[in-house]
Amino acid sequence: MTGYSLRAATTADIDAFSRVIRGAFFVTSEPDPSDSIRTVLDPSRYTLAEFGGQIVGTAGIFTRDLAVPGAVIPAAHVTGVSVAPAHTRKGLLRRMMTDQLTSVPEAIAVLWASEGRIYQRFGYGLASQNVTLRADRRELSIRSTVGGDTGTLRSAAPSEVLKELSEVYGRVLAERPGWSSRDDAWWGHLTTDLEKHRDGFTATRAVLYENAEGVVEGFTRYRVRSEWDDNGPKGEVNVVELVAATPAAEAALWRFLLRVDLTRTVVKGLSSVDEPIFHLVDEPRRLGGKIGDGLWVRIVDLPRALVSRRYAAPVDVVLEVTDELLPANAGRWRLRVGAGGALVNCSPTDAPADLSCDVLELGAAYLGGTKLGALAATGRVREHRPGAVAAASTAFGWHVSPASIEIF
Template identity: 80%
Template structure:
């Protein structure tokens, strides 16, 4: 770090930050002067590295809550981590990431990784996966009558129905690990539809599902890209998100998306690995699901993190943990959870270890999507007491897979 200065950002840094972040992510053109980024920034949580008075590195964190198994907890949403190309290999990234992780007040941090190999070095584990659906809508139909006759659909501009969107999302948040809380500012950020960000699509549209009592139980936000060839229309529906509080709402919204006129393909890039649509259609392979990585999670304060979530089964296990970056997490910890997932305790112990792993593996298992059994099969979790992996893997699991439906 010789010749470099690390400091917190100030409002005066915002124009230069936009330019540096866009440039370091190889964005085209100049930053949009109408950028909506200011709506959600907490500049005090952005670290900047300077060289000769110029910003050459950034690392930010957004203040949001995260749904975890059985709870919703504060989580540092790490974003905009960059180093200018001519300043790489100088230890700047490690300095910023270390400073960030040793100072964030939250017990866990999450991020979307530009490259997974980067963040595993800092103890982030792959905690969720996302599925991209690319459905040929002429080859897929929903079986049965679910989603028909149980309510009706209503179209609107997203900004006209913010109240309904936010209420449905709030109802769904706690039940799906991986979802992030949305303040009014976040809803404004998400629904500010800049033409420069549409990439050839229409403005974002919203469709709501209202049940027979007039209650909105689900919504989808989507865009359409028009395309034609010699045989006629072949447009694409791009699903920004679909959130439903009931199976009927979910099915009705999917029926709508698969029936949009003048289109041939429905693309949904941030689906879960257990997305119900795969079990509702007559030909699931025509959904063309492709799995990719989702959220990466880092446990910052181990006992606080492990006592903040619920567990799917009773467990009493001693885990020996290594953590090269945050040594307070290292050592042996006894985790006890009772029937119904109620937490009893997580405390240091001198008892023999039942399992050994790095903090990365606990981060990967934290949301219930990556099992300790799978990690044990890779050799990254070692079992010292027969049956310990099976018991702990069951306890850390959850009845639904985690998913994050927005990239931050």
């Protein structure tokens, strides 16, 4: 590590650290000053590594909130972690990640992992799974109209209906662990639709579902790529996202997507493992679901993180936690949750441990998707009091599986 130094970025560094990120991910184009991502990044939250006066490593954070079971809390959205190829295998990544985690004010950090093996070394646990759907729409139909199909659909360019999109998203956000907050800048970034980024698809369109009173209850953003063969059309509908506040909106929007003319396939990434569409269609295997990893969660401030979410059941358990990187999290903690999953207290204790694990396992369980019971089956959570795993696993669970509907 001789000759390396760390510092916070400034606005003047954006092009330079962007080149490091692009080089690490094999992006051949030069940084673009008009790129909408620049409207949402805060250079001061980027840790830069320098060698010989040149930037050779980056680790950034977006300042956003995250929906967790029963709450929406600040979370460090880690992004742009990269090391220039000539400077890898020197401990530089560990130095940047350690610096980042020891300085963030948020109680948790979250990220999408290029490779999971990288971030488990720093205490990140796999907290959600995402499903990619590749549906053969000719073999699918919605089984029935849910709640009465009395609403109407309205099509628009996303930029024309940002207010409606934002309002619906805001209504749904708190009920969907793993979703991230979006201010006006984020909405502007997410709906920027330059032709050079479309990869053969049309411009993105929005379709809004309005109930009988004219209230928007859901929307989808989608695009279409045309394709033909000797047998005729076989276009693809790419669903950017679908957000529904009611069952009627969910069914109506999916019904629309499965009926787009001249298409044969509907693709939707970043779906939840318990996506309602699995229970709406008449032949769910034709949805072609494939499961992959989603968000990875790192608990930064253990007691603050555990009292910031709600729980599915009352529990009184002593957790013995190890944390090599952040020793303030290590030790025995008594977690007490009252009726209704509230009245939470988490404090140090000398009482005997009921369960023991690393902070990674608590991060994995934090959003309510990964079960402590499943981790116990691997030996990564160890039970010292009979029944403690079952009680804690139930309490940490949640009625909605976590998923993130955007990669940051």
